[in-house]
Amino acid sequence: MDLLDTDVAIIGAGTAGMSAWRAARAHTERVVLIEGGVYGTTCARVGCMPSKLLIAAAEAAHAVRGAARFGVHAGPPEIDGEAVMRRVRAERDRFVGFVLETVEGWPESLRLRGEARFIDAHHLQVGEHTRVRAARVVVATGSSPYVPPGWRETLGERLLLSDQVFDWQTLPASVAVAGTGVIGLELAQALHRLGVRVRLYGRGGRIGPLSDPALQARAREILAEELPLCADAGDLQLRREGGEVVVGAREGGQLHEERFDYLLAATGRRPNLASLGLEHTGLELDERGVPLHDRYTGQAGDGHVFIAGDAAADHPLLHEAADDGRIAGDNAGRYPDLRAHPRRAGLTVVFSDPQMMIAGRSHAELCAAGVDFACGEVSFEDQGRSRVMLKNRGLLRVYGERSTGNFLGAEMIGPAAEHLGHLLAWSAQRGDTVRQMLDCPFYHPVIEEGLRSALRELNRALHMGPPPVRRCMDCGPGA
Numbered sequence: 001m002d003l004l005d006t007d008v009a010i011i012g013a014g015t016a017g018m019s020a021w022r023a024a025r026a027h028t029e030r031v032v033l034i035e036g037g038v039y040g041t042t043c044a045r046v047g048c049m050p051s052k053l054l055i056a057a058a059e060a061a062h063a064v065r066g067a068a069r070f071g072v073h074a075g076p077p078e079i080d081g082e083a084v085m086r087r088v089r090a091e092r093d094r095f096v097g098f099v100l101e102t103v104e105g106w107p108e109s110l111r112l113r114g115e116a117r118f119i120d121a122h123h124l125q126v127g128e129h130t131r132v133r134a135a136r137v138v139v140a141t142g143s144s145p146y147v148p149p150g151w152r153e154t155l156g157e158r159l160l161l162s163d164q165v166f167d168w169q170t171l172p173a174s175v176a177v178a179g180t181g182v183i184g185l186e187l188a189q190a191l192h193r194l195g196v197r198v199r200l201y202g203r204g205g206r207i208g209p210l211s212d213p214a215l216q217a218r219a220r221e222i223l224a225e226e227l228p229l230c231a232d233a234g235d236l237q238l239r240r241e242g243g244e245v246v247v248g249a250r251e252g253g254q255l256h257e258e259r260f261d262y263l264l265a266a267t268g269r270r271p272n273l274a275s276l277g278l279e280h281t282g283l284e285l286d287e288r289g290v291p292l293h294d295r296y297t298g299q300a301g302d303g304h305v306f307i308a309g310d311a312a313a314d315h316p317l318l319h320e321a322a323d324d325g326r327i328a329g330d331n332a333g334r335y336p337d338l339r340a341h342p343r344r345a346g347l348t349v350v351f352s353d354p355q356m357m358i359a360g361r362s363h364a365e366l367c368a369a370g371v372d373f374a375c376g377e378v379s380f381e382d383q384g385r386s387r388v389m390l391k392n393r394g395l396l397r398v399y400g401e402r403s404t405g406n407f408l409g410a411e412m413i414g415p416a417a418e419h420l421g422h423l424l425a426w427s428a429q430r431g432d433t434v435r436q437m438l439d440c441p442f443y444h445p446v447i448e449e450g451l452r453s454a455l456r457e458l459n460r461a462l463h464m465g466p467p468p469v470r471r472c473m474d475c476g477p478g479a
């Protein structure tokens with residue numbers, strides 16, 4: 001057995017682990033990064049990047065189909081599944097290549113390969129032959145797709161996980177997608193637009209992460225116009241018949257069955273903690289098996305273990321994983337002289353079409369915290385620039401605090417939500433008042449003019465501004 005003594009051991013060389021490695025190295029040279037799978041990160045290999053590549057191809061097909069509405073006739077798009085997947089894989093490999101270049105450029109003596117597990121609070125077994133004694137440990141083990149009990153056994157190789165999609169050589173003819181969370185929505189819509197016969201099945205009627213009831217309702221309407229969707233299918237009844245999957249779903253009390261080549265389980269992800277031996281650390285775990293921890297320091301309990309990224313299960317997003325890693329790595333490096341790091345404003349974007357976003361504090365968070373807030377909203381159906389571009393579907397709701405006039409947060413389904421989300425998250429983080437936001441310039445004609453309408457309504461609802469003028473000509477026609 002090889003024995004290695006280190007100041008900081010980091011388990012997992014994903015985004016969080018790599019950020020943690022860099023931050024810890026600012027304090028000590030003795031930092032070892034342990035990876036049990038392949039280098040390259042979930043984001044680049046099977047997450048953010050390849051999913052957006054698939055969505056980009058789908059958007060191209062959708063634009064061709066929609067061109068006739070502008071009087072531009074291109075005929076029905078011909079989708080070459082092999083070419084679509086070739087580009088997805090090639091660009092994915094390019095992104096992965098950048099990550100490999102970075103991590104493989106780090107000194108080999110500071111990297112270990114093998115699955116790590118705690119033997120006790122300071123010792124890790126790595127693979128069969130290495131034992132690490134670490135003064136501090138950062139757990140950055142990421143998350144994996146969750147599959148409901150029995151589905152693997154019933155469906156065998158006809159069950160797909162999102163990780164597999166981006167290695168396809170071509171597009172399949174039909175896929176049932178289970179789960180109306182972010183992954184289910186993004187992949188189901190992309191496959192549908194690429195000519196795959198898709199049905200998206202959910203439970204309880206909820207679509208994506210939007211928490212404002214008005215936005216949930218609008219999102220369901222908009223997506224159901226395009227996508228075959230059973231948002232409240234209850235427990236799916238699945239069986240395998242030959243090379244097909246038969247999906248039974250209850251709709252209005254009736255059982256409807258449909259056959260597909262595959263079922264894609266987009267039924268959530270769970271932190272990779274179950275086989276980490278956390279029971280040997282003495283840490284207190286929550287009901288999901290995640291060590292109780294402080295988001296501002298990354299510290300689990302009050303000792304020498306830190307946690308970051310999807311493993312911490314707070315906000316399983318790329319930018320949060322990178323921030324978590326920096327915070328946990330910095331504190332593992334400097335332990336016991338910890339620093340609390342302020343967190344950025346919340347920002348979530350769903351790359352559906354129309355996109356969704358939550359910026360600052362969500363409607364649900366404000367309600368749960370008992371904040372006294374008012375809402376303003378704008379529908380994009382009649383919004384000038386959105387109509388010009390035939391992207392005039394959606395709803396934006398903005399929230400402001402009654403006692404201060406401070407902007408608190410927003411939720412949206414609609415055009416350019418990824419960009420409006422950034423503007424609004426930045427305002428929330430700066431602590432802007434709604435008035436200050438309205439004092440900023442708005443060009444004409446732009447989608448941001450829709451945001452201005454919502455902010456004017458909010459200012460009025462806060463009793464801090466006049467009623468918005470209908471068809472305001474100072475704002476330009478259709479603003």
Ligand SMILES: Cc1cc2nc3c(=O)[nH]c(=O)nc-3n(C[C@H](O)[C@H](O)[C@H](O)COP(=O)(O)OP(=O)(O)OC[C@H]3O[C@@H](n4cnc5c(N)ncnc54)[C@H](O)[C@@H]3O)c2cc1C
Binds near residue numbers: 017036042276316318
């Ligand atoms: C399909 C999909 C699309 C996504 N799209 C977006 C998006 O558009 N925007 C966004 O912000 N986020 C997106 N995400 C989420 C984002 O990818 C994750 O939040 C982020 O990659 C998590 O990084 P991480 O470092 O925590 O985990 P990872 O990158 O998964 O790293 C964890 C590492 O730990 C290793 N490991 C696990 N257990 C052990 C062990 N016991 N010993 C040693 N090593 C171990 C794993 O092999 C892995 O390499 C998406 C995710 C998916 C799945």
Ligand SMILES: NC(=O)c1ccc[n+]([C@@H]2O[C@H](COP(=O)([O-])OP(=O)(O)OC[C@H]3O[C@@H](n4cnc5c(N)ncnc54)[C@H](O)[C@@H]3O)[C@@H](O)[C@H]2O)c1
Binds near residue numbers: 181182202266267351
């Ligand atoms: N654009 C982005 O930023 C992006 C994209 C993809 C993933 N992600 C991240 O990855 C995380 C995981 O995404 P996800 O979509 O897997 O999880 P999720 O938690 O967002 O959604 C899981 C969905 O599966 C449903 N579900 C669970 N069990 C089911 C069952 N038995 N039958 C039918 N439906 C069932 C749930 O009701 C839920 O709607 C997200 O929370 C997000 O943080 C982000």
